[in-house]
Amino acid sequence: MMEQSGFWWPLGGAALAGLVVAVAGGLLTETGAWYHSLRKPSWKPPDWAFGPVWTVIIILAVIAAALAWTAAATPGARTAILFVLLVNSVLNIAWSGFFFKLRRPDWALVEVALLWLSILALIVVLGAASPMAGLLLLPYLAWVSVAAFLNYRIVQLNKPFG
DSSP states (O other), X not given: OOOSHHXXXXXXXXXXXXXXXXXXXXXXXXXXXXXXXXXXXXXXOOHHHHHHHHHHHHHHHHHHHHHHHHHOOSHHHHHHHHHHHHHHHHXXXXXXXXXXXXXOHHHHHHHHXXXXXXXXXXXXXXXXXXXXXXXXXXHHHHHHHHXXXXXXXXXXXXXXXX
16 A cells, blocks of 8 residues: 555646646647638537546546556656656647647647557556556547547548648
């Protein structure tokens, strides 16, 4: 059983990191005239759903990170946890930059494949330290799978870009 005091510092650090990722991604997301002019598939979730879904995913990822950090048996395991979290955070933010800021859904489609792989790495690495942490990341993988297919359809419906 984890020590209560040993969980709160990792949870606070993960929450701060999650907030930075959410704010950075949000600042890069511009749903103005260009975005609204894109043809999108009929099954696209409504725009209002993205904020709440991402909020839940980030909360689950924060909890997963804190659980894995607390349960990690070695400094090497903690280094691996930090590495996959950092890579995933950069890729998460970068997708918004490619898609919305640079207006390159085609580049974002390539990048989302890397993001998806980074989520899989998170599940494996964090799940090795704490199986519950790995499970908490499954909604993230599912949502990015849907987002990747949506990205693919937007590229198909609107190409070429650039």
